[in-house]
Amino acid sequence: MLTAIILIPLLGALVVGLLPTTRAPLARPIALVVSFVPLVLTVLVWLRFEGGLLPEQIESLRWIPALGVEYKVGVDGISLPLVALTALLFPVSMAYPLDLLGRERMYYAIFLFLEAASFGVFLALDLFLFFIFWDLTLVGMYFVIAIWGHGDALRSALKFFIYTLTGSLAMLLGILGLYLATSPRSFDMVALIQNPALPGGGLRASLVFLGFAVAFLIKAPLVPFHTWLPPAHVDAPGPGSAVLAGILLKMGTYGFIRISLLMLPDAFRKYALALAIVSVVSIVYGALVSLAQTNLKRLIAYTSITHMGLVVLGIAAAGGVLGGDVEARRVALDGAVVGMVSHGLITAALFLISGSVYARAHTYEMPEFGGLLSRAPRLALLTIVAAFGGLGLPGLAQFVADISVFVGAFAVYPVLVIVSVAALVVLAALFLRMLRMMFLGPLADRWREFTDLDRVESAVLVSLLAPAVVIGVIPAWLINVIDATAGAVVGRL
Amino acid sequence: MSLVSILPELILLGGAVALLPLVLFFPWRLQNLAAHYSLFVLALSGAASVAMLGDPQGSTFFGTYSVDDSAVWGKLIILAVTMLTVALSYQWFDRDKRRGEYYVLLLMAALGGIILAGMTDLMELVLGVLLTSATGYVLTAYHRASARSGEAAIKYYLLGALTNGFMVYGVVLLFALAGTTVLGTMRADLSTADPFALIVAVALIAMGLAFKLGAVPAHAWMPDVADGAPAPVAAFLTAAPKIGALIALSRLVAVFPESQVGWRPLVAVLAAATMTVGNLAALRQEDVRRLLGWSSVSQSGYALMAVVALGRSDLAVPSLLFFLLAYALGNMAAFGVVTELRGLADRSRYAGLSRTRPWLAFVLLIAFLSFIGIPPLAGFAGKLALFGAVIQSGYTWLAVVAIINTALSIAYYARVIAPVYFSAPEPGLAATLGIWARVGAVVPGFLLILFGIVAEPLFHSFFSAQLLPW
Secondary structure, eight states: OHHHHHHHHHHHHHHHHTOOGGGGGGHHHHHHHHHHHHHHHHHHHHHHOOOOSSOEEEEEEEEEGGGTEEEEEEEOTTHHHHHHHHHHHHHHHHHSOOOOTTOHHHHHHHHHHHHHHHHHHHHBOBHHHHHHHHHHHHHHHHHHHHHHOOSSHHHHHHHHHHHHHHHHHHHHHHHHHHHHHSSSOOOBHHHHHHSOSSOSOOHHHHHHHHHHHHHHHHHTTOTTSOTTHHHHHHHSOHHHHHHIIIIIHHHHHHHIIIIIIHHOHHHHHHHHHHHHHHHHHHHHHHHHHHHTOOBHHHHHHHHHHHHHHHHHHHHHHHTSSSSSOHHHHHHHHHHHHHHHHHHHHHHHHHHHHHHHHHHHHSOOBGGGOOOHHHHOHHHHHHHHHHHHHHHTOTTSHHHHHHHHHHHHHHTTOHHHHHHHHHHHHHHHHHHHHHHHHHHSSOOOGGGTTOOOOOHHHHHHHHHHHHHHHHHHHOOHHHHHHHHHHHHHHHHHO | OOGGGGHHHHHHHHHHHHHHHHHHHSOGGGTTHHHHHHHHHHHHHHHHHHHTTTSOOOEETTTTEEOSHHHHHHHHHHHHHHHHHHHHHHHHTTTOTTHHHHHHHHHHHHHHHHHHHHBOBHHHHHHHHHHHHHHHHHHHTOSTTOHHHHHHHHHHHHHHHHHHHHHHHHHHHHHHHHSOOBHHHHHHHHTTSOHHHHHHHHHHHHHHHHHHHTOTTSOTHHHHHHHHSOHHHHHHHTTHHHHHHHHHHHHHGGGSOTTTOOHHHHHHHHHHHHHHHHHHHHTTOOBHHHHHHHHHHHHHHHHHHHHHHTTTOTTHHHHHHHHHHHHHHHHHHHHHHHHHTTTOOBGGGGTTHHHHSHHHHHHHHHHHHHHHTOTTSHHHHHHHHHHHHHHHTTOHHHHHHHHHHHHHHHHHHHHHHHHHHHSOOOSSOOOOOOHHHHHHHHHHHHHHHHHHHSOHHHHHHHHTOOOTTO
16 A cells, blocks of 8 residues: 555656657646545555554565665654645645646656655655655755746755755765664664664764754754755745645654654754754744745745744654653654644645746735735635644644644743744744735735636645644644654653 | 686687787678677677676686686676677767777777786786776777877876886886785785885885776876767776776785785775865866766776775675676766767757757766766665775765765756756757667666666675685
């Protein structure tokens, strides 16, 4: 089942990519149908899910026994919500209208390829396999930004590629550090979770931890490794940004849990405070810098840094101290995972909205707009919901995440939490300011012909925001799945 | 000792020697058959090599020549490179008056590389280096009328004559110190040798091998040959001699007692310098062929990492062989695309290749991604094993240098990929060479993907490969 989730989009990518020129119009329907299949499969996986410390529904195959490499996939309570997020976000992003510059086949092939690779990252239970999928997402996203981006797309794409590949190479050193410490040598993640290869927080464990931390901090991204993010987002096409923010950034925070927390628990405890401080700096920095933005997409990009900082704060708190307050740390970890899902849904929606705005106005500058509420009520309504989601209004998913992380982390790092809460107030102000600049006030003459969202756009945004509302109102179904693993993880530390 | 143990070499030698009188007397229109004939000879030699894979590993002819699996794999990789070169050459030399003799030289050059890969005696080291060099100069200058080809050959020759001369002095000195030229027995004799003389000998020999490898400080010929030599020759000369020389170097370092000669740090520094110099020089190239030449220098630097790990990590030999295989295929694929585009060098002329020639563009992309080490391509498994080997040997800093270099290298590979994929095609389709060259480019591209995914049989064999005299 899990293998099919990876394989079906991959085969779809091949089929779409190799369509003859005369059949190019088939690319879109084929791609959309193929990309929905994993969503159905994910629901089945969800229904069969039981939960526990170790991944389940494992499928494995000997691959390169000489090196100790296996093909091995499985899910736990941390990865399953992210798999579901991937399964939802990809089809709707692909459905979102975009000027494809006459390269439909390549566009849909790359998106399906990216979808397969993203599933692979979250499902992989072998470090070798994990690394393969991790790098493939970079290659795919590089092409998306470079080909269908705008502005200085080539430069932004290259910056993205070099930055994140440097991170992944640092991770490769970390992987080798773990690999060389196993006996017999293997890349098996389940075995590494059961018996961490580098117990104690010695020099070697610290260096390995550092390698992984650099990779994940770049990917997430947190300050000071975030500088690739704003240009990449601003110049990427809307659906590309949605996938980048919604899925690819999550790989950084997912890695912190899957590898740093689970495989290097002692080193993690040693450096948890440092990680928490970095995350709070990111929270504050992201919020303050967003405040200075007039570019809509740049603003959303910086709020991403705040939200991802919040997720990392939850993770750092979960692995922070020995014993005591198990419940609080468990809540923090639950909140971190909910935060990933919520940020994925809401930020993807916001980026798609910016894409729609750009398609109509060819600018992201908010001061140029105003009064769009009368011209585009559907756009306004959906943006308002998404923005309220972003600022953490109760009743929406982000609130569940914020409150869980804060409550949980408060037991571990009270001062840091107080600082972060203050930053969230800034976030609220700037989202409200964004709404005012875009939708209220007088309508400028040049926007008299501004068209509202069409049916596909509206349907896509609703399908992203509806789950955010559902999670906000009844979060139990999601938190139970997360907690089944998070509880065991924190309990073991 | 039996002649059967050197059957692949004998086939190659006999094939080349028999071809020479044939092409001297055959009419010109039949000389194209020399390509078919060479493919047959190479395949025959390859079949004889494959048959040796199961045999007991050891040495032959009184310990002077090795028949271990490292030698056999070296042969196979070089033979594959040569076959691909023949495919690239067939239409390239179509109108050349002396296309027959070309294949004689090519076969002899391949033989030189193979002797290097199997050498366990200093005399054979000299033989292999000189055989690849002498044929290499002529092959580089094969377009007599082309000034660029001549210039590249002169540069190649001057540097080669100098470094080969150094090397011969080094060999003589080593012989004087050890009283033997056989590597297997040399180690014991060298343990009491004068350390200063030994260091001089090592340095002199290192110069000769660095030249073959395209490693610092004798790397300067590589971009010139890549740019000036006929494109198929450039493909061959940036791959085949390097494979032989790396395996030869790996064998040679075994005899130097580490207590007297710190060759490990020396090779590590050379590796770091080579990859850095190659990458920095490639950064600003507008000429795709020069860029490939510099990238080939940097790849030599990565390959030297395996030498650093020899004897300290069980990953050293597998990583060396796998990396060489991946490098050779990537190199043939990239130069294959260049050849199929009739030696196109100007970066801007590659604009829109992904739309006009999607398959060639894809092969080029695969080759570059494999050079960078993007999984699941063959280059990734090679680099992974290399990094593992040096980390295990206590040279983590070298792995870090390699990683910084890898990140740096993306910049120039992207400078070629960007026009190929992101620019609109210019009017006027780029001219191509023909079906032989196309096959010669696409096959290694396909193998890069295949060997990245189906790596087990290769690694399985590489792990059991001995590398005499280790």
